[in-house]
Amino acid sequence: MFLTRFRLNTARMGARRLISSPQSMHAAVMASFAQKPDHRGAGPRVLWRLDEQSRSEVLLYVVSPDRPDLTHLVEQAGWPTTGGWQTKPYGPLLARLAADDTWAFRLTANPVHSIRRHDAEPTKRTAHVTPRHQLDWLLKRQVEAGFEIVEKAERRPDGLDGVWHEVVVHHRGDLAFRKRNESEARAHKVTLTRVTFDGRLRVLDPDAFRRTLTSGLGKAKAYGCGLMTLAPAE
Incomplete structure (x- = not known):
């Protein structure tokens, strides 16, 4: 790699x-x-x-x-x-990853979920639009991806008591462009939301975390999403 x-x-x-x-x-x-x-x-x-x-x-x-x-x-x-x-x-770098290592990270991702209004309707992929829901999207995937975002059990930045996570959600951007597959005569419109997460994480499962770093996290990997990079944590 x-x-x-x-x-x-x-x-x-x-x-x-x-x-x-x-x-x-x-x-x-x-x-x-x-x-x-x-x-x-x-x-x-x-x-x-x-x-x-x-x-x-x-x-x-x-x-x-x-x-x-x-x-x-x-x-x-x-x-x-x-x-x-x-x-x-x-x-x-991949080889030296170990459980309980702490790293600073950056991830740009496409946080989406599947919804439908009633049982007879097919599911539709929809982007999360608020920072709270975008962070929840990441938190739901962290353990399976081999890491956990560092927590601090103290007063949160919003003034409420409880656990908050050392991560910032920023640079949300909605993209729209036209795409034509080799089998299609006419291009179709593609829309997606990209969000960047900056924070600190702790490695839980080194093998699973290596897969995350080399295979990506989430959807829209062809369009600049899914790549997580690391830096030494201060």
Whole structure:
């Protein structure tokens, strides 16, 4: 496994087009591999995420089973003569994960749930729209994903007594774009909600957590969701 970071040059039209179109960015990321990645099954896959630190600083992160070649991205959306990308082996970090380790994390995800108004109606996938429900979506998945978000049993930021979690929900964005599958003659509209979580977690099950880091969490992985990255916890 490899972890790659690439900074986009937001002054270039190619970079702005990629930032505004998850489908175009997905295609550009997949084009980084000489052999098309196989996403069938539940094993490691290509995951990507955009971190918009500011209007002029946008970083692309990619986790992948194979080492990528981002030459085409540098040429159309980077600094061809002075810029590049950084790729590091991901295996050493994955191998040293242990139960009770504490890490700072960032996750961009597509928090959705299935609803229906009556029994005869088919279920419909719907996005959670409030920070409370978006956080609940993550909390319901944390144990199965091999981690738990750190808790503090003290007065919460909203002034109420009880347990609160060391996580912030931010950068909620609703995306709408048109997608055409190879078997379709006409493109159809895709809408999704992306939310970023920043916080601290504790590892519960190292093997399950490694699967989360390499296979992603939640839906819409092709469109910049599901990738969790770690940093040393302060």
